[in-house]
Amino acid sequence: MTSGFRSTLQTAAAVTRMEWRLEWRQGHQLAAVALFAVASVYVAFQSADRQTATGAWTAMLWLVYLFSGFTAIGRLFDRERTANRRYLQWTVDPLGLMLGKLGHAILTTTALTALVLGTFILFLGWPEGLESAGHPWWLMGGAWLGGLSMTTTLVFVTAVASQVQAGGGALGAVLGLPLLLPQLILATRLTRGALDGTPVAMLGEMPLFLAALSTGTSVIACILFPYIWRA
Amino acid sequence: MSSWNSLWKWGSVALLAYVIVRGFSTPLQPGLVESSPSRLAPGKHALTLQAVGQPFAEPDAESADFSLILRSGKELVRTDITAITPHSVEADVIIPEAVPSPAMDAFLFTPEAGTLFLGNAFFVEDAAVGPLPADLRAEAPTEVAPDLGFSFPYQPTIVESIRNLLWHVPMWFAMFFVMGIGFVASLAQLRTGLVKWDLRAEAAVRTGLVFGILGLATGSLWARFTWGAWWVSDPQLNGALVTVLLYSGYRVLRAALGEDERVGRIAAVYNVFAFVMLVILLMVLPRYTESLHPGKDGNPGFNSYDLDNSLRAVFYPAVIGWGALCYWMYTLRLRMNRVEHHLLTR
Structure with a gap:
């Protein structure tokens, strides 16, 4: 049993490595996500004109983040539509594959958080009346954790949506957006509190909820994924 | 077996018919919703308390079975009821120069609906804080258990x-x-x-x-x-x-x-x-x-x-x-x- 679990983890690591390597080799897809994120930030910057209240600031940040997340994760199972799928189906344990994809989602989230948050602060500056964030670490951590709960949910939704032969991308959005609402509400509240410098005791529960939601959706995804994979 | 198959379906329809009829025809127990004026200065005032729900019964001319009492802090303020309509009570009250607390709750003791309560019914303006004069104090009447028959409870705002x-x-x-x-x-x-x-x-x-x-x-x-x-x-x-x-x-x-x-x-x-x-x-x-x-x-x-x-x-x-x-x-x-x-x- 232990060796089985170990081989699953090895598979997962191998899948994550493969995904990441393929991303680098086919650089245009990575570049497309980055371009999308930076262009969205720039549009936000142009329309906001450096005079943004905290509420609008967080709203725009999460809109940019949400759609960048969709572009990044939405094509996670694209490769598995073709001959690659048949090869993986015979060679790879589905749980390992799912864990590998989730690992890839964690890496993507980390990169995306750094990129979106960095460019957002670079262009838009801080919200009106603030010199810097009240709790910079909470802002970063909250953005990362919020992003993580978003991407882990999207991994599962994308896995389901990619089963549809045509128009899987649009279906991913239809299925994914309502599911992301609770996470986004929590994440916007958390980042807003971190910006305002709300006492940490009042923010304390929200990261726990976000972490619980990410873990929960990941666990359900791992349990259910084998059924889709072998369908 | 087949008779049971249609029985529970008709049963659900009958239950829902009962629910709709009972749900809409059952009266609501009376409750106090509003008082006017809501702010009082020291002196004599005529108060009106509005009620909703089942109408009040006609008061018995022989006995004073309705009574309205205001509560300020822990002390009770006497009022004299002047009129009772199906959905309101009018009363005269004398507000002294000093009251224990400016926020006053109202208690309406009724013969049929029991005691009705309206929290923070009145606010006393321009009065000092102090004990009530003895002649304005009231004794709480003995409470009567409500006897309203089949009725839904009154809940504020709902x-x-x-x-x-x-x-x-x-x-x-x-x-x-x-x-x-x-x-x-x-x-x-x-x-x-x-x-x-x-x-x-x-x-x-x-x-x-x-x-x-x-x-x-x-x-x-x-x-x-x-x-x-x-x-x-x-x-x-x-x-x-x-x-x-x-x-x-x-x-x-x-x-x-x-x-x-x-x-x-x-x-x-x-x-x-x-x-x-x-x-x-x-x-x-x-x-x-x-x-x-x-x-x-x-x-x-x-x-x-x-x-x-x-x-x-x-x-x-x-x-x-x-x-x-x-x-x-x-x-x-x-x-x-x-x-x-x-x-x-x-």
């Missing part, structure tokens, strides 16, 4: 809309119930791969969606009445909306998969996921976050109005009636699904 309890809550219960059937059917589908479970799951989700949408609509109506807006941002409401959207997603997914032979399995996977999210969104998350919605704040049940026996006598039949109607609708849809499947695979 008032007449308490009748919505018989629609809104059982509709969500029915939705939970039928989505639970769908969940079990989807688990069975994943285990066995048999199409009969898929037909069940599809019928359950379709029926559950109808009740979910009805639950949202009745809830929105209630929110407009009690909170003043058709929709507010609240964990419970967000969860309810997301749940309905989630199950709409199930139908979109099925439509997108079309004739694909894997539709049963993929839809089952999504449905299991959706039900887990439903439990998290509607039963777990709202408990741990601040919610305006009753029955939250870590409390799984309802508030005190649930304990009222007359309301229970209609609420429990409503739960059974809506649940049975929902199950009936589900069986009808299931039969249609079976026929459709039969025709398509013939």
Whole structure:
């Protein structure tokens, strides 16, 4: 049993490595996500004109983040539509594959958080009346954790949506957006509190909820994924 | 066997007929809603207290069976009732130069409805803080147990809309119930791969969606009445909306998969996921976050109005009636699904 679990983890690591390597080799897809994120930030910057209240600031940040997340994760199972799928189906344990994809989602989230948050602060500056964030670490951590709960949910939704032969991308959005609402509400509240410098005791529960939601959706995804994979 | 098959269906219709008639015809117990003027300066004033619900009985000329008493701090202030109409009480009161507390509560002792209470009914302006003069003090009359017959309890701000309890809550219960059937059917589908479970799951989700949408609509109506807006941002409401959207997603997914032979399995996977999210969104998350919605704040049940026996006598039949109607609708849809499947695979 232990060796089985170990081989699953090895598979997962191998899948994550493969995904990441393929991303680098086919650089245009990575570049497309980055371009999308930076262009969205720039549009936000142009329309906001450096005079943004905290509420609008967080709203725009999460809109940019949400759609960048969709572009990044939405094509996670694209490769598995073709001959690659048949090869993986015979060679790879589905749980390992799912864990590998989730690992890839964690890496993507980390990169995306750094990129979106960095460019957002670079262009838009801080919200009106603030010199810097009240709790910079909470802002970063909250953005990362919020992003993580978003991407882990999207991994599962994308896995389901990619089963549809045509128009899987649009279906991913239809299925994914309502599911992301609770996470986004929590994440916007958390980042807003971190910006305002709300006492940490009042923010304390929200990261726990976000972490619980990410873990929960990941666990359900791992349990259910084998059924889709072998369908 | 077949007689039982039609019996429970007619039973549900009969229960719902009883619920609708009883729910709308039962009077509401009287309650105080408003006082005028709401601010008083020291001196003599004529007060009017407005009431809703069952009208007050004609006062008995012989005995002074109504009495209105104001409470300031821990002391009671005497008033003289001058007139009683079916939905209001008028009284004269003398406000002294000093009162124990500027916020005054009103207690109306009635012969039939027991004691009616209106918190912070009046505010005393321009008065010092001090004990009441002895001649203005009142003794509390002996309380009479209310004798109103079959009536619904009065709740501040909810008032007449308490009748919505018989629609809104059982509709969500029915939705939970039928989505639970769908969940079990989807688990069975994943285990066995048999199409009969898929037909069940599809019928359950379709029926559950109808009740979910009805639950949202009745809830929105209630929110407009009690909170003043058709929709507010609240964990419970967000969860309810997301749940309905989630199950709409199930139908979109099925439509997108079309004739694909894997539709049963993929839809089952999504449905299991959706039900887990439903439990998290509607039963777990709202408990741990601040919610305006009753029955939250870590409390799984309802508030005190649930304990009222007359309301229970209609609420429990409503739960059974809506649940049975929902199950009936589900069986009808299931039969249609079976026929459709039969025709398509013939």
